[in-house]
Amino acid sequence: MSTPVHARPEARDTLLYLNGVSVSFDGFKALNSLSFYVVVGEMRAIIGPNGAGKTTMMDVVTGKTRPDSGDVVFNGGTDLTELDEARIANLGIGRKFQKPTVFDGHTVYANLELALAGGRGVFASLFFRSTPAQRARIDAVLETIALAGARDRLAGSLSHGQRQWLEIGMLLAQDPQLLLVDEPVAGMTDSETEQTAVLLKEINKSHTVVVVEHDMTFVRSLDCPVTVLHEGRVLAEGTLADVQRNKQVVEVYLGR
Numbered sequence: 001m002s003t004p005v006h007a008r009p010e011a012r013d014t015l016l017y018l019n020g021v022s023v024s025f026d027g028f029k030a031l032n033s034l035s036f037y038v039v040v041g042e043m044r045a046i047i048g049p050n051g052a053g054k055t056t057m058m059d060v061v062t063g064k065t066r067p068d069s070g071d072v073v074f075n076g077g078t079d080l081t082e083l084d085e086a087r088i089a090n091l092g093i094g095r096k097f098q099k100p101t102v103f104d105g106h107t108v109y110a111n112l113e114l115a116l117a118g119g120r121g122v123f124a125s126l127f128f129r130s131t132p133a134q135r136a137r138i139d140a141v142l143e144t145i146a147l148a149g150a151r152d153r154l155a156g157s158l159s160h161g162q163r164q165w166l167e168i169g170m171l172l173a174q175d176p177q178l179l180l181v182d183e184p185v186a187g188m189t190d191s192e193t194e195q196t197a198v199l200l201k202e203i204n205k206s207h208t209v210v211v212v213e214h215d216m217t218f219v220r221s222l223d224c225p226v227t228v229l230h231e232g233r234v235l236a237e238g239t240l241a242d243v244q245r246n247k248q249v250v251e252v253y254l255g256r
């Protein structure tokens with residue numbers, strides 16, 4: 001469901017809309033009047049050198065970091081700068097961090113069940129009983145993340161790549177409208193990386209996805225519009241081939 005990057009729309013026509021967003025850390029501008037948006041159904045890859053502000057952008061969207069200025073609007077009208085992390089997650093923005101949040105001593109299936117119970121607190125979730133509809137949802141997620149055959153295995157026994165997929169599955173179980181994924185293929189084998197692209201494309205059939213990633217082979221497999229961040233703002237947008245041809249982008253990457 002890749003959509004071309006169009007001229008800047010109104011906030012109300014977007015799922016996620018950032019306009020003029022700035023964030024400073026001790027005077028250093030991690031985001032410098034960043035403007036960026038995605039529409040419903042889109043998959044977008046975000047690339048850019050280390051320190052470009054990619055993770056900070058996700059922090060701003062999820063409420064972890066408050067912008068000094070600018071608009072951050074979800075679903076055409078909700079001002080995210082007013083809300084805390086829990087409220088933003090409840091609105092339907094799921095984020096996959098690099099640090100794993102999988103419970104190693106539980107099975108793959110139980111991890112997904114716990115994710116469904118999410119928000120009830122650890123104690124309440126121990127007593128969570130899934131409904132038939134929820135069990136069907138978990139089965140569907142297991143298929144999507146290619147772990148149906150591993151449902152009864154302990155999460156701690158999975159490969160690195162499988163653990164990353166389980167984490168993506170735990171987000172999917174909660175059926176977020178927008179999925180933010182930061183460097184999902186770091187540390188994966190080539191074959192796991194390839195499978196992750198397939199998995200995200202499958203997820204994108206029913207969810208809007210924003211992926212930050214360095215791995216260009218992976219970004220190419222995603223086959224979606226690319227935004228290049230540099231020094232806290234958008235340097236270029238277009239297809240991967242477009243941005244790789246862009247002189248400024250080439251300079252930024254070669255100049256390092």
Ligand SMILES: Nc1ncnc2c1ncn2[C@@H]1O[C@H](COP(=O)(O)OP(=O)(O)O)[C@@H](O)[C@H]1O
Nearest residue numbers: 025029030048049050051052053054055056057
């Ligand atoms: N909490 C923080 N305190 C101070 N500086 C930070 C903080 N978070 C990020 N930065 C700085 O902001 C810049 C952008 O960081 P980041 O968003 O993590 O970049 P990227 O994810 O593109 O590599 C970097 O120079 C980083 O050192």
Ligand SMILES: [Mg+2]
Nearest residue numbers: 054055056182
């Ligand atoms: Mg980062």
